[in-house]
């Protein structure tokens with residue numbers, strides 16, 4: 001019991017004093033996961049919109065596939081990206097393995113299905129409501145998809161957020177493709193895993209607290225944005 | 235049969251959805267400048283309108299436009315985009331590739347014609363039902379369609395808003411746009427329309443000039459409908 005209290009106090013000190021090592025780990029974590037989220041939104045949202053309004057063979061198969069891929073195990077994604085990026089792999093020549101870029105790639109792959117599947121649901125509901133109106137005004141399907149993405153921008157934050165939550169919290173993928181190299185590819189989750197196993201609880205706890213705080217803050221901000229948008233735009 | 239030169243011809247038009255026949259073998263010519271489609275709930279008025287507008291594909295027969303006409307439609311519950319009223323009116327113009335200064339001008343002019351220049355910058359979804367209905371009319375009108383389909387344009391509006399919308403419809407018609415509208419308001423049909431299509435259970439059973447329809451309805455279903463609807 002005493003040990004946990006001591007660790008908590010030390011963790012608090014680390015946060016309060018803005019410990020340099022802690023700060024760099026948190027910064028890298030945010031950089032990697034926010035970039036991955038941004039990329040996943042750029043890929044996943046148009047994809048979701050096309051799945052919602054498009055008419056092409058294999059659409060249903062794709063929808064089922066993306067729903068299934070929402071549950072992709074991070075270690076498996078890590079392994080696949082590892083194989084792609086390892087020296088003998090098809091993309092080995094770029095030397096990306098064990099860099100933040102590799103981690104961004106892995107997390108992007110991990111969360112594109114989440115963003116796409118959730119965006120598809122949002123857009124599909126809107127499409128049901130808007131379809132005839134947009135057609136009557138002369139919008140093509142592609143144009144309608146773009147309109148719906150813009151119109152659903154506030155609801156779609158939920159999809160982006162779900163992706164971010166998954167990215168920032170996963171260990172398996174970044175551990176495998178990043179390698180948890182001190183000062184280079186160490187992020188919050190991999191540090192927590194390592195330091196806990198080494199017995200350095202204060203750092204692990206401090207990171208754990210920050211991780212929770214980050215996720216809560218992002219969710220709160222998104223919630224408030226949606227509330228405001230609902231009030232403002234209906 | 236019918237008033238004026240036919241600009242829309244329906245030839246044995248039918249629509250069956252999930253084995254249910256919604257529109258049944260409708261053949262007619264629309265030539266009037268202002269046509270009202272009347273009939274009881276569930277008769278198929280909205281469906282017929284959407285077929286005419288091309289939003290639904292008929293499962294039987296065909297429709298024919300002797301000369302291609304540009305069309306617009308205002309839905310019973312218009313869908314507003316999550317943006318300002320003005321941007322909603324601009325949207326259709328944008329789709330037609332009309333660039334900003336002219337687009338804004340035309341959209342603003344349309345809002346003025348429906349008496350709503352003051353709410354141009356307000357979020358469209360926050361407007362009252364009557365205001366949204368007028369924004370929808372402005373949005374359709376801004377495109378200057380040659381035919382405008384209106385599905386119960388004054389349902390759920392109070393008498394003052396209804397009168398305002400009726401005034402706008404008459405003005406649109408006066409600008410040369412052909413109007414086809416559904417309504418449950420018989421007074422409104424009488425005030426606006428030149429010709430009435432009466433539809434019952436998916437069949438258009440009567441097409442008459444408006445005065446004739448209200449004074450001497452020919453079909454028994456229309457007679458019953460008028461007896462029930464007039465106090």
Ligand SMILES: Nc1ncnc2c1ncn2[C@@H]1O[C@H](COP(=O)(O)OP(=O)(O)OP(=O)(O)O)[C@@H](O)[C@H]1O
Nearest residue numbers: 251252254256273274275276277278279280281282
């Ligand atoms: N997609 C569909 N599948 C099955 N039935 C449908 C479908 N769309 C409409 N219907 C049915 O077709 C009939 C006609 O519907 P429609 O909306 O055209 O009636 P309406 O005359 O406009 O009625 P109201 O006066 O209530 O607006 C109704 O019985 C309706 O339930």
Ligand SMILES: [Mg+2]
Nearest residue numbers: 279280281385
């Ligand atoms: Mg209807």
